[in-house]
Amino acid sequence: MIIKEHTVKTKSRHKIRLGEPLAIGGQATAYPATDLSTGTFGIVKLFHDQFVTSATEQRIDYLVSERLNDACKCIVSPDHIISDGKIMGHFCRRAKGASLDELLQKGLPLTQRIQASIALTHVANEFENRDIAHGDYRADNVLAHKTGSVIEVHIIDMDNFAAPSAPPPDCIGDLLYLAPELRISMNTGSPILPDILSDRFAMGAMLHEIILLKHPASGHDDTPERFDETMSAGVWVHDPVRANTHTMAGGAPAEILNSPYMKLFRRSFPLDKIERPPADALNKGR
Ligand SMILES: Nc1ncnc2c1ncn2[C@@H]1O[C@H](COP(=O)(O)OP(=O)(O)OP(=O)(O)O)[C@@H](O)[C@H]1O
Numbered sequence: 001m002i003i004k005e006h007t008v009k010t011k012s013r014h015k016i017r018l019g020e021p022l023a024i025g026g027q028a029t030a031y032p033a034t035d036l037s038t039g040t041f042g043i044v045k046l047f048h049d050q051f052v053t054s055a056t057e058q059r060i061d062y063l064v065s066e067r068l069n070d071a072c073k074c075i076v077s078p079d080h081i082i083s084d085g086k087i088m089g090h091f092c093r094r095a096k097g098a099s100l101d102e103l104l105q106k107g108l109p110l111t112q113r114i115q116a117s118i119a120l121t122h123v124a125n126e127f128e129n130r131d132i133a134h135g136d137y138r139a140d141n142v143l144a145h146k147t148g149s150v151i152e153v154h155i156i157d158m159d160n161f162a163a164p165s166a167p168p169p170d171c172i173g174d175l176l177y178l179a180p181e182l183r184i185s186m187n188t189g190s191p192i193l194p195d196i197l198s199d200r201f202a203m204g205a206m207l208h209e210i211i212l213l214k215h216p217a218s219g220h221d222d223t224p225e226r227f228d229e230t231m232s233a234g235v236w237v238h239d240p241v242r243a244n245t246h247t248m249a250g251g252a253p254a255e256i257l258n259s260p261y262m263k264l265f266r267r268s269f270p271l272d273k274i275e276r277p278p279a280d281a282l283n284k285g286r
Pocket residue numbers: 022023024025026027028029030043045076092093094095096099140141143156157158159
């Protein structure tokens with residue numbers, strides 16, 4: 001419901017003012033936005049025409065009804081749906097800070113990287129408890145804000161989620177974080193969806209980047225084929241107990257890890273997806 005230029009109305013009848021486009025993604029355009037009914041600053045994403053479908057509408061309705069924001073303050077999920085037959089999208093609250101990816105590149109102390117990883121495992125746990133796969137875990141979809149020595153993180157971009165009672169997502173995730181079973185299906189063209197077990201693989205890969213400052217395939221990725229092979233091998237190639245782990249991989253050596261992290265990475269990348277530990281195993285020391 002565009003009621004005047006740069007203003008849209010949600011199904012719940014909130015009037016939202018849009019700013020200039022912030023980012024044009026594969027599925028939607030993101031705008032800074034203000035909910036004029038409550039004064040809340042947020043982000044509106046309006047889907048590109050080919051994604052304006054009843055399946056997309058059902059998916060957004062599902063997310064709004066799950067009220068994930070109330071369940072965990074580190075999750076930013078849509079609060080309102082925008083749908084008038086022509087435009088379709090959602091409004092969610094705005095998270096502070098820059099992408100975690102950017103902060104990692106600039107340099108973030110280990111203590112803050114550990115704080116961020118613990119918060120992210122709580123997020124993963126919240127999703128798992130509801131049988132929702134985020135479907136696009138990567139440091140680019142985490143916004144991080146520093147207050148003194150404390151770092152606050154928010155996971156954003158729920159548009160690729162998968163859940164048993166919602167229509168399936170259009171993508172299977174980001175190439176850098178795909179679990180082996182998703183990778184095989186992509187390469188063979190057979191249908192598959194992300195699930196909480198493929199999310200465990202992606203979360204393991206993201207935590208590896210946060211803690212060790214390198215991707216789990218780093219140093220074993222000189223060609224796309226080698227990268228694919230490494231990611232499909234079912235092993236943690238940086239495991240200090242493996243021979244030949246000291247390559248030109250960059251980042252920190254895996255020897256710096258304490259036992260819970262060592263266990264987490266050792267168990268995150270197997271081919272048998274059932275073996276991948278829930279992310280909160282890190283917090284429980286399982
Ligand atoms: N809740 C939010 N708070 C603050 N900034 C946000 C929020 N949601 C999105 N953004 C900003 O907008 C950018 C794009 O959003 P998002 O990650 O959801 O979509 P995308 O990855 O560009 O695209 P798509 O999902 O369409 O492929 C983010 O990188 C971030 O800078």
